[in-house]
Amino acid sequence: xxxxxxxxxxxxxxxxxxxxxxxxxxxxxxxxxxxxxxxxxxxxxxxxxxxxxxxxxxxxxxxxxxxxxxxxxxxxxxxxxxxxxxxxxxxxxxxxxxxxxxxxxxxxxxxxxxxxxxxxxxxxxxxxxxxxxxxx
Amino acid sequence: xxxxxxxxxxxxxxxxxxxxxxxxxxxxxxxxxxxxxxxxxxxxxxxxxxxxxxxxxxxxxxxxxxxxxxxxxxxxxxxxxxxxxxxxxxxxxxxxxxxxxxxxxxxxxxxxxxxxxxxxxxxxxxxxxxxxxxxxxxxxxxxxx
Numbered sequence: 001x002x003x004x005x006x007x008x009x010x011x012x013x014x015x016x017x018x019x020x021x022x023x024x025x026x027x028x029x030x031x032x033x034x035x036x037x038x039x040x041x042x043x044x045x046x047x048x049x050x051x052x053x054x055x056x057x058x059x060x061x062x063x064x065x066x067x068x069x070x071x072x073x074x075x076x077x078x079x080x081x082x083x084x085x086x087x088x089x090x091x092x093x094x095x096x097x098x099x100x101x102x103x104x105x106x107x108x109x110x111x112x113x114x115x116x117x118x119x120x121x122x123x124x125x126x127x128x129x130x131x132x133x134x135x136x
Numbered sequence: 137x138x139x140x141x142x143x144x145x146x147x148x149x150x151x152x153x154x155x156x157x158x159x160x161x162x163x164x165x166x167x168x169x170x171x172x173x174x175x176x177x178x179x180x181x182x183x184x185x186x187x188x189x190x191x192x193x194x195x196x197x198x199x200x201x202x203x204x205x206x207x208x209x210x211x212x213x214x215x216x217x218x219x220x221x222x223x224x225x226x227x228x229x230x231x232x233x234x235x236x237x238x239x240x241x242x243x244x245x246x247x248x249x250x251x252x253x254x255x256x257x258x259x260x261x262x263x264x265x266x267x268x269x270x271x272x273x274x275x276x277x278x279x280x281x
Contacts, residue, residue: 033231033232034229034231034232035218035227035229035230035231035232036227036228036229037221037225037226037227037228038225038226038227038228039221039222039224039225040224043228044219044221046195046218046219046232048194048195048232048259049194049259050192050193050194050258050259050260051192051258051259051260052258052259053258072258073258075190075260075262077181077188079183080181080182080183080186080188081150081153081181081182081183082150082154082179082180082181083154083157083180083181083182083187083244084154084157084158084178084179084180084241085154085158085179085180086174086177086178086179087177087178087179087192113194113195113196113197113198113256113258113259114192114193114194114195114258114259114260115194115195115259117219
């Protein structure tokens with residue numbers, strides 16, 4: 001009998017890579033809580049990343065995907081033992097797909113008090129590049 | 137798991153201790169998971185002489201955090217505000233808790249409230265609480281008769 005089955009080729013949506021790579025770091029990874037606001041100038045992202053300063057966060061933009069990676073530091077207490085724990089130690093990672101309206105060259109990021117604020121202005125530009133983070 | 141009585145692996149021992157302590161503290165502290173989890177999340181580290189409480193508290197002005205100690209209860213209050221936005225704002229996502237909050241936790245022992253120190257760095261509040269002098273264990277000499 002001839003083979004009647006068809007294989008479906010599922011194409012990943014253009015511009016969004018679906019493959020997941022493994023992390024080398026052996027820490028847990030958390031999704032930081034994020035608020036997303038839209039104003040007339042653009043979008044504002046506010047993320048809770050306690051334990052992070054401007055040196056321990058990386059923001060990259062690749063095609064349409066904005067990825068935030070943060071590596072918080074946790075204080076160590078010599079000789080103390082853990083009596084009670086509600087939060088664990090881990091890195092933060094979250095990705096967002098940006099629409100065509102966002103200007104890729106005008107993204108600003110600031111970190112203060114464990115909160116990362118990203119300002120994304122609206123205009124069209126689609127080149128991938130890194131964004132530097134300032135303290136503030 | 138079989139192990140000799142005098143060499144208990146320390147990781148296992150730590151886990152059992154934490155489970156016991158969590159069971160004790162869970163009665164006095166709200167500790168649900170998910171969106172209703174108590175805010176801020178708290179960890180507590182102890183030695184015989186000191187307890188250190190760390191709280192994940194991003195986005196708060198440290199001058200406005202109120203910390204009070206009464207009996208063996210530590211209370212932390214503050215307010216989280218949204219950044220200034222202007223008039224026409226649309227929300228696409230709102231996951232962060234905002235507003236005034238208070239959280240109380242039971243400490244392991246009475247503390248010397250005049251020697252308590254707290255600092256706030258990158259959104260993490262650390263409170264160091266030394267044990268009260270009168271509560272420290274004292275050696276008792278055994279006299280032979």
